Amino acid sequence: MKTLLFYFTLLVSQLSYAAETEPTDYTFIAGHPSLQQWLLPTPIPTPKDNPLTAEKVSLGKMLFFDPRLSGDNNMSCATCHNPMLGWSDNLTVARGYKSKALTRATPLIINLAYNNLQMWDGRIKTLEEQALAPMEAELEMHADLSQKIALLSGIDGYVTAFDNAFPDQGVNTKTMAMAIASFERTLISNNSRFDTWVKGDKSALTADEISGFKLFVDPVKGNCAVCHSPPNFTDDGFHNIGLASFGHDNPDLGRYNQRRLNLMKGAFKTPTLRDIALSAPFFHDGSAQTLSDVVEHYSEGGKVKTNLSPNFTANTLTPEEIASIVSFLNALTSPHKPFTLPTLPQ
Amino acid sequence: MRLITLPILMLSMFSVSTFAEEHVVSQKNKSFSENKISINVGDTVHFLNKDPFFHNIFSLSDEQYFDLGSYPKDESRSVVFDTPGEIEVECAIHSKMFLLIEVKKSEDN
Numbered sequence: 001m002k003t004l005l006f007y008f009t010l011l012v013s014q015l016s017y018a019a020e021t022e023p024t025d026y027t028f029i030a031g032h033p034s035l036q037q038w039l040l041p042t043p044i045p046t047p048k049d050n051p052l053t054a055e056k057v058s059l060g061k062m063l064f065f066d067p068r069l070s071g072d073n074n075m076s077c078a079t080c081h082n083p084m085l086g087w088s089d090n091l092t093v094a095r096g097y098k099s100k101a102l103t104r105a106t107p108l109i110i111n112l113a114y115n116n117l118q119m120w121d122g123r124i125k126t127l128e129e130q131a132l133a134p135m136e137a138e139l140e141m142h143a144d145l146s147q148k149i150a151l152l153s154g155i156d157g158y159v160t161a162f163d164n165a166f167p168d169q170g171v172n173t174k175t176m177a178m179a180i181a182s183f184e185r186t187l188i189s190n191n192s193r194f195d196t197w198v199k200g201d202k203s204a205l206t207a208d209e210i211s212g213f214k215l216f217v218d219p220v221k222g223n224c225a226v227c228h229s230p231p232n233f234t235d236d237g238f239h240n241i242g243l244a245s246f247g248h249d250n251p252d253l254g255r256y257n258q259r260r261l262n263l264m265k266g267a268f269k270t271p272t273l274r275d276i277a278l279s280a281p282f283f284h285d286g287s288a289q290t291l292s293d294v295v296e297h298y299s300e301g302g303k304v305k306t307n308l309s310p311n312f313t314a315n316t317l318t319p320e321e322i323a324s325i326v327s328f329l330n331a332l333t334s335p336h337k338p339f340t341l342p343t344l345p346q
Numbered sequence: 347m348r349l350i351t352l353p354i355l356m357l358s359m360f361s362v363s364t365f366a367e368e369h370v371v372s373q374k375n376k377s378f379s380e381n382k383i384s385i386n387v388g389d390t391v392h393f394l395n396k397d398p399f400f401h402n403i404f405s406l407s408d409e410q411y412f413d414l415g416s417y418p419k420d421e422s423r424s425v426v427f428d429t430p431g432e433i434e435v436e437c438a439i440h441s442k443m444f445l446l447i448e449v450k451k452s453e454d455n
């Protein structure tokens with residue numbers, strides 16, 4: 001009896017192990033337990049040394065939208081990360097100081113709080129470290145931070161806002177970065193029709209969108225979820241996805257510059273797909289105009305096949321299958337929430 | 347590779363501390379089966395992929411640099427650790443994967 005029980009326990013533990021670990025083991029019914037891994041955890045992940053407060057978020061929002069924090073006083077974080085364009089800029093590659101073209105597309109900044117690493121190449125770990133980097137970058141906002149701290153310290157409204165957010169800590173680069181990071185953590189998309197369906201509302205997705213989701217997770221079809229994995233549609237990973245630009249002279253080596261490993265040549269971070277429909281064009285080089293272009297790219301197996309991510313398996317999809325996946329991607333957008341712009345103190 | 351894993355496991359059961367030992371660390375659900383292991387100089391660690399996709403295990407540490415390349419499910423790659431120290435092991439693909447290997451001089455036991 002004891003032996004039987006032992007084998008039974010072993011069997012059960014193996015079964016439950018399989019259920020929680022095999023990502024392809026889904027039941028495609030609204031609200032089914034196998035789907036719950038796609039819901040983003042709450043509350044928003046926040047570092048211990050910078051807990052979210054309303055005061056920090058409010059100050060961070062002011063700083064994020066303030067064009068005076070750039071070299072020419074004409075460019076804010078929101079110039080490239082524009083809420084009217086899905087927190088991006090609808091440009092192939094970003095334009096920085098004096099409108100000079102940069103080398104990569106502006107990433108959308110939705111659900112950054114859930115990222116393990118920041119930037120397309122993951123070169124920055126936390127949002128606090130990231131917040132001031134584009135401000136200081138010569139080619140981006142081109143700001144002299146000590147001048148900007150002096151500027152903010154001379155504006156009563158800012159001094160009060162810093163004092164409310166960071167009592168007795170003053171106006172400095174550290175508090176500035178903590179405020180911007182706090183604001184960025186509030187840019188969350190977790191309420192799309194897909195999320196509603198996962199939570200149990202059968203009518204939230206159409207049959208075509210559900211077909212798209214099936215293809216999305218199917219390793220022998222879309223095989224998208226191998227990298228765009230639950231819950232935030234990313235594996236926090238780096239992949240060379242065979243873009244044409246990798247075949248150009250002196251291509252952007254991406255993650256390789258941070259980790260000198262062959263596989264990382266031309267590899268870039270897997271972005272989330274929540275709200276992705278709002279931030280065309282797509283890919284780190286902005287080379288795909290539409291989501292159909294994106295899915296076709298994968299279906300064709302990429303353009304430059306040297307050093308492709310091993311997790312990229314080309315499965316040729318029919319035009320109908322591509323259309324279904326695109327319908328599904330369009331169901332990942334959270335409903336539009338009105339956004340109130342801050343009044344900037346002068 | 348899969349075939350040799352079992353004999354290795356059996357071998358490790360009978361080995362005594364004076365011999366180099368074999369350790370298996372698996373990769374499952376984009377994480378290592380351990381966060382930290384402690385081994386002796388001369389020991390071998392087999393990195394076994396149990397995920398249905400590729401991993402690329404590496405260490406850029408000064409003591410022991412290695413890049414195991416990418417390999418699929420049920421395959422493993424092995425490293426003999428010959429220098430004492432704290433070796434940080436990561437996966438090139440999945441940035442959250444992290445393993446610390448403490449390699450002790452044999453006489454430390």
Ligand SMILES: [Cu+2]
Binds near residue numbers: 376400402437438
């Ligand atoms: Cu990995």
